[in-house]
Amino acid sequence: MRDFPPLPQPADHEGQPRKVGVEIEFGGLNEAEAARLCANHLGGEATQTDSHIWKVNNTRIGTLEVYLDIFLRNATQSKLRDLALDLGREVVPVEIVSEPLERDGLQKLDGLREVLRKAGALGSGAGWTFGFGVHLNVQIASGCDADIVRPLLAYALIEDWMRNANPIDESRRILPFTDPYPTDFVRDLIALGPDAPVSEVRETYLHHNPTRNRGLDMLPIFAERAPERVEAVVSGKLSARPTFHFRLPDCLIDDEDWSLSDEWQRWLIVERVAQDAGVLARLGKAWEDDHGMITISRQSWARRCGEILHEAGLDKAGA
Template sequence: MIRFAPLPQPMTATGAPRRVGVEIELGGLDEAHVARLCADTLGGHAVQEDSHIWTVHDTCIGTLEIYLDIFLRKVTKTKLRDLALDIGREVVPVEIVTQPLDMDGLVRLDGLNAVLRKAGALGSRAGWAFGFGVHLNVQIASDSDADILRPLLAYALIEDWLRAAHPIDDSRRLLPFTDPYPTEFVRALIGLGPDGTAHAAMVLYLHHTPTRNRGLDMLPIFAHFWPERIAQAISDKTSARPTFHFRLPDCLIDDPDWSIAQEWQRWVLVERVAADAALLERLSREWLDDHGLLTLIRSGWAERCGTILRAAGLDFTGLPG
């Protein structure tokens, strides 16, 4: 089993371990079945809150929420609503949502995969319209500008390589939920630089990419610090929390060789780049050189970025695992 690689900054500014909330999207099983399997594997007891919403209390990793991931579940319960939810089950994922977990909790959650897979859980590759993912809500190391801005800049600089070197499933690329950052946003972030402010990054974000449908959704962090500004700019409800909402990872739960730990490595790599000031500077300089005034094709930068990362001793195979 691949272990969960440690973060470069594993502790918060207060000395507590950084925690990670996880959201797992899957098909093939209904909410009740998933809830029972979670309780059987992780302990606790499952409670049905609504026709399509379950809570598993007192597990070894805290409370789990399990529900059909569609806005209709929040609509007042009627027979028509429940019928629509049942019909939508063919393409709408069941989602498992955890509380913030420490590294031991992540390992225990990863162990649930085999149980769900054996029971018939399906991932992205099982259907062209599935597009299921794993979302990692990674607690920020501190409220400082650097601990918010530098991981954002690092991700923006290496995103094309992340997608090329470890591609997400085709079904997810066809859907809008994990679109890449616009080139002009990356250019603006480079102009801001690693020593800019989180507030300035928020202003750029709202100008260039005011949507949650990105591989790295920064709106929860920005809503945590500037709730009124985000509420005014974004129509979608944004849960304010001091976490990087990393939406890029796939859910391939029906593949016996897949694990959440593999997807976690993507984020660890982002933070390792963010922690290396010289590497950030080089990537920024070479990104500008590669893109010039106008770039329509992103594959060239992905290859060049990979060469730079390998020279720095950073790639997926170089991560501890």
């Protein structure tokens, strides 16, 4: 079983372990098959609550939701809706959503990942329409500005390196679900700095990113703190919660060498960079030097960023 190293700030402001909710998208299995596998492996009872929605209650990691991941599942049940859902099954993933978990819960969920793989679950690389991902909903360390702004700045500075070091599958590149941050946003974020008020960072973010389709989606955090402001800019349903919504990772569930721990450790790098004020400052200065007034290529910065992280011993999360 793979390890899930602790976060640099493992506890929240009340001294409780920070938790992580996980969303796993995959193909190859339908909702009923996936729900029953969850119950068989983790205990509990699989219950169908709608034609394409299941819940697995009382598992060893709490309640799991299992459903076809499409907006139509929230529509009123009808024969037409169910037909549309069935027709979309070839391109729409089944999704398993966990409750917020501690590290031992992440390990148990990773064990389920292996069970799903052996049963025929398919990941991002199984077809050009399979733009499947893993989403990590990482609880913020506290409501303090720095505990929100610095991880965002760290991610923005190293995103190009992360995408270069672990390229996402081509099927996800052609879909808009995890677009990179615009260069002008990163430039403005650097200008605000790591000690900027969250309110200013929020306005900058909304100006450049009025969408959920980013590798790191900050809208859940901003919506919890200023719901009316976010609703005025972003259309569609938002789940307001104090978590970083890390959407970048692929789901490679059909690869026996892949683990949820691989994606967890990518997030660890973000938080470790955020905790190192010297590295954060160096990255910001080097980013401005590399980009100048215009950005010709993201590749040069990805290489330079990797060199800085390697020199600081932060290019691998480690144990």
